[in-house]
Amino acid sequence: MSQTAHIPSHRKPRRSASKLALRAGVAGGVLSTIAVAGAAGPANAEPVTETIEMPTLGSLGTDLSSAVAASAEASEQEALDQSLEAQEAAALEKAAKDAKKAKAEADRKAEAERAEKARKEAEAKAEAERAAAEARAEARARASRDAARTQIAATSASNSSDSGSSDSGSSDSSSSSSSASESTQVASGSAAAIVAFAKAQVGDAYVSGGTGPNSWDCSGLVQAAYRQAGIDLPRISYSQSSMGTSVSLSNLQPGDILYWGSRSGSYHVAIYVGGGKYVGAQNPSTGVVERSLDWDTPSGAVRIL
Template sequence: MSQTAHIPSHRKPRRSASKLALRAGVAGGVLGTIAVAGAAGPASAEPVTETIEMPTLGSLGADLSSAVAASAEASQQEALDQSLEAQEAAALEKAAKEAKKAKAEADRKAEAERAEKARQEAEAKAERERAEAEARAEAQARASRDSARSQLATTAASDSSSGSNSSDAGSSSDGGSSSASESTQAASGTAAAIVAFARAQVGDAYVTGGTGPNSWDCSGLVQAAYAAAGIDLPRISYQQSSMGTSVSLSNLQPGDILYWGSRSGSYHVAVYVGGGKYVGAQNSSTGVVERSLDWDPPSGAVRIL
């Protein structure tokens, strides 16, 4: 082993080639500048005694770092500006699309509202025309019923009570011939007023709870018919059928109350008008009608008069 193997070296570390070259270049440039200045001056010029401070590698590195940092910052700022511009462009495009969509939706709603308004106006016009037509028809029907009522009342007043009694006697003596006697039976006095009122309402509507003047239920019509003759009746059908005297269906007289169901629990009532027929507010499909007893035979009858 060498005797100097463990002696530490005192040589300075070598500088890198790039650093040496950089120092050499800077020094050479400065010296070259001085030499050119000396050669260009007069021969008698005094030697240059001005001291020139040469930049050090440390200051050059700092300047270079500053330049690199500034360039990086400028690049970053430019990228940020471009990103903001792209975002603004995208936001403007999105806003334009939304505005276009909103306008289209507003136009659609406005068109729908115009169409709905036109439809409602057309329906309202049709409803007005229908109501006017119904009013005219109702006025004509009412006038016809009033005329028929007056005619019936006049006829009933001119009938003699003796003719009515003989008809009743024939009906009582022979139940099988009741239909024939009823065909010639005529109402008189109070019964005539009840029958006339009931017949005058034929064609009116049926409405549950209806008490007139243009719509009725069964007991409402019977109550109003008797009220026209000055007789007060209860409002409910089973109450009406519980009044008066029970009579046979073969011995009916005009003005008798017909009932369906039991006498104390009837669910429907009508007015017998003679001739084997009755007038009643049947249902919402038929309204107030005049029908034969055979069309819907009643359960029984009561006589109030």
């Protein structure tokens, strides 16, 4: 049996340095005992001519401790490196997600802005087309009325040529009396409130569907003016002209509603303010204006008050 057979195995894991030193001391004692026993052997024994160098357990324990420490340090460093790599990977992934989210949000905002711009352009175009259509319709209606008035005037002139000079004098007197009456008309009560409100809006813009306070269409202005007198009128022009009592254009009073077209199918309304004038929201090019009845003679009038 070799001398190292009695040495406990040092390959067991995690053996502390203190235990290794203790075992080294024990092994040293055993080796000393073996040496003494050999020296006390028979005198005729042959001397040992070969020396076997045995590793000292003390140095072996020190080397093992250093190796364990180095391995632990390497493992700790590797774990730290892995942790850093994991953190870097997570940071890169988060940055990529944030960038993707920011790009999606920017794209969404850009699309919303484009849609809003397109909507506004479409509304502006539609409004311009409505205004142009209204202007064309008004121009056609006015031309038709002018033609009708011209024909009526021609017929009247032809008829008046058969009348005597006394009739002409009577007609001139009646016309002068009518003009004087128009120039002296003064609104009072509810009519005064309606007329004052209508005149105060002269110069405001015309906007289709407008109900104030600084932009109007024809029926919106009439409705708002009558509201000053505590009277609620329908919103649409043909509904307004269908109310009240029909009056002739030669018997107008301030506050009467003038209409163009048929009474139940009017396409434009205004307010008679006296003195042979009216106030109305005409069209986008003129806005709210005060005009003479001769500028665009209405088709008829109704009295609400």
